[in-house]
Amino acid sequence: MKRFALALCLLASPLWAEAPAGLLPYTDAAAIENGQAIYQAQCAACHGAGLEGEDNWRDRDENGYLPAPPHDETGHTWHHPDTQLFMITKHGTEAIVGNGYKSNMMGFGGILSDQEILEVLAYIKSTWPRRVIAIHNRINQDAMGAAN
Numbered sequence: 776m777k778r779f780a781l782a783l784c785l786l787a788s789p790l791w792a793e794a795p796a797g798l799l800p801y802t803d804a805a806a807i808e809n810g811q812a813i814y815q816a817q818c819a820a821c822h823g824a825g826l827e828g829e830d831n832w833r834d835r836d837e838n839g840y841l842p843a844p845p846h847d848e849t850g851h852t853w854h855h856p857d858t859q860l861f862m863i864t865k866h867g868t869e870a871i872v873g874n875g876y877k878s879n880m881m882g883f884g885g886i887l888s889d890q891e892i893l894e895v896l897a898y899i900k901s902t903w904p905r906r907v908i909a910i911h912n913r914i915n916q917d918a919m920g921a922a923n
C-alpha cells in the first residue's frame with residue numbers, strides 16, 4: 776500500500792515526468808529559496824531583478840563588451856548544460872572562453888561556495904516554463920553522453 780502511494784505521488788509530480796538530469800537542485804524548494812536570495816544579492820544588478828537582462832543585450836558596447844543577457848526563456852542560459860553554467864558562474868566568462876575574450880561576467884568562485892552556485896542556477900532554472908526545462912534536461916543528457 777505504501778509503495779502504491781509513493782508511485783501515485785511520483786506520477787502526480789509534474790517535473791518527475793522529465794527525469795531531472797544534471798547537477799542543479801531545481802525541484803528542491805529550500806535550494807530554490809536560497810538561490811533566489813543569492814540571485815537578488817549577487818546577480819540581479821546586471822541580469823535584472825526579474826531575470827530580464829540588460830537592454831540590447833545582443834549588441835556589444837563601444838569597448839567590445841556584451842551587456843548581461845536575460846536568464847529567462849528569452850535568453851540563451853538554457854542552451855548551456857549545467858556544467859558550463861557552473862563553470863561560467865564560478866570562473867567567469869573570460870576564463871572559460873579564453874583567447875583574450877573580454878567580458879564583464881566575473882567569476883564568483885571567491886564569493887559563493889559551489890553549493891551556492893548550484894542553488895542560484897537552480898533558482899534560475901526553476902523559473903523556466905516546463906517546455907524549456909524539458910529541453911534543458913535533454914541538453915544535459917546529451918552533454919553527459921558526449922563526456923562518456
Ligand code: HEC
Nearest residue numbers: 817818821841842843844851852860863864868878879880
Ligand atoms: C557585473 C555584471 C554581472 C553580474 C553581477 C553577474 N553577471 Fe552574469 N553575465 C554578465 C555579462 C555581461 C554576461 C555576458 C558575458 C559575455 O558573454 O561576454 C553574463 C553572462 C552570464 C552567464 C552566461 C549566459 C549565457 O547565456 O551564455 C551566466 C550563466 C551568468 N552570467 C550567471 C550569473 C550569475 C549566476 C550571477 C550571480 C551569481 C551573475 N551572472 C552575475 C554580467 C554579470
